[in-house]
Amino acid sequence: MDASPARGGRSWRDTGFGQNMGMIYNRLVPCNLCGSESFSLLYPDELGDRAATVDYDFSPQTRKTYRIVKCEACGLIFTNPMPALQSSYEQTEDETYLRSRPQRLRTADRLVRRLLQYKNGGDLLDVGCSTGILLDAASRHFSVEGVELSPWAFEHASARHKVYRRPLRHLGLEKKYDVVTLMGVIEHFEDPTAEIRAIHDVLTPGGLFVVYTGDVGAWLPRILGKTWWWYQGMHLFYFSRSTCERLLNKCGFDVVTTENHCTYFELHSLGISLRRYRIGLLLHPLLNLPGVRNAIVPLKLSGEMLMFATKRGGVQSDRASDLVARAVMV
Numbered sequence: 001m002d003a004s005p006a007r008g009g010r011s012w013r014d015t016g017f018g019q020n021m022g023m024i025y026n027r028l029v030p031c032n033l034c035g036s037e038s039f040s041l042l043y044p045d046e047l048g049d050r051a052a053t054v055d056y057d058f059s060p061q062t063r064k065t066y067r068i069v070k071c072e073a074c075g076l077i078f079t080n081p082m083p084a085l086q087s088s089y090e091q092t093e094d095e096t097y098l099r100s101r102p103q104r105l106r107t108a109d110r111l112v113r114r115l116l117q118y119k120n121g122g123d124l125l126d127v128g129c130s131t132g133i134l135l136d137a138a139s140r141h142f143s144v145e146g147v148e149l150s151p152w153a154f155e156h157a158s159a160r161h162k163v164y165r166r167p168l169r170h171l172g173l174e175k176k177y178d179v180v181t182l183m184g185v186i187e188h189f190e191d192p193t194a195e196i197r198a199i200h201d202v203l204t205p206g207g208l209f210v211v212y213t214g215d216v217g218a219w220l221p222r223i224l225g226k227t228w229w230w231y232q233g234m235h236l237f238y239f240s241r242s243t244c245e246r247l248l249n250k251c252g253f254d255v256v257t258t259e260n261h262c263t264y265f266e267l268h269s270l271g272i273s274l275r276r277y278r279i280g281l282l283l284h285p286l287l288n289l290p291g292v293r294n295a296i297v298p299l300k301l302s303g304e305m306l307m308f309a310t311k312r313g314g315v316q317s318d319r320a321s322d323l324v325a326r327a328v329m330v
């Protein structure tokens with residue numbers, strides 16, 4: 001399908017998508033990575049003008065998405081027309097997220113140990129820090145700050161850390177950071193290029209940028225198709241290793257290494273996540289047994305992408321090659 005609105009002599013800017021369609025302001029956008037206006041349809045719209053559901057229970061409603069397309073020029077997969085979901089974040093409150101703190105803290109501790117292999121201290125900014133769990137773990141080794149737009153999560157995080165409640169690119173920060181982390185956030189941005197450039201601006205030369213998101217090109221997501229857990233209404237971009245690396249290159253970064261992100265799960269919470277799959281229905285009762293349900297196990301799943309990059313240019317080239325050498329050693 002050619003979704004390019006250029007057909008018939010009309011540009012994508014005047015196709016009528018720029019009008020308010022209800023709760024969600026839809027507009028057709030060009031590819032954020034390459035600027036192309038030719039797309040093929042991957043999945044049709046299931047939400048219309050309804051707001052996407054935000055929760056961590058992976059309910060059937062959470063998994064409904066807006067129309068998802070693939071750029072015919074570069075392969076980037078994203079939601080188009082692009083909904084404006086800002087107000088959904090402002091209403092977000094999630095007790096399930098709070099209950100999962102023990103497993104999230106273990107995941108954060110492990111990530112911090114990985115960060116320390118590249119940078120043994122300095123200033124760290126976690127963009128989209130949620131309730132501040134990564135800041136908690138990182139604060140033992142780094143001087144930490146966060147950015148968080150959800151008032152509910154901001155309240156939790158700012159009780160313990162310095163947190164900004166505005167998008168990074170509107171903050172006008174003079175301060176530079178040695179490390180910026182973006183964990184499970186890039187897929188929510190309406191304009192990832194602008195946000196990643198803002199991150200580039202606040203990093204020191206040679207600074208480390210760490211991105212965690214899904215990898216739509218990995219073998220497990222390819223098998224699961226639309227039932228892959230990253231397909232959710234709140235997610236606007238579905239990167240692969242290749243499209244994510246291209247975006248980072250475009251924004252002034254060199255990718256140092258990419259690996260499968262290790263996530264810790266309490267077994268009963270893993271059971272909830274797996275319920276949508278046939279194997280999960282069989283496993284759910286077992287994972288809920290007393291003595292089993294609270295056990296925490298690490299999983300490195302296909303399609304969970306953790307990318308380490310450094311800010312390119314000038315004096316940092318030596319430091320970048322040093323980081324590559326260290327990455328190869330670990």
Ligand SMILES: [Zn+2]
Binds near residue numbers: 035072074
């Ligand atoms: Zn493209």
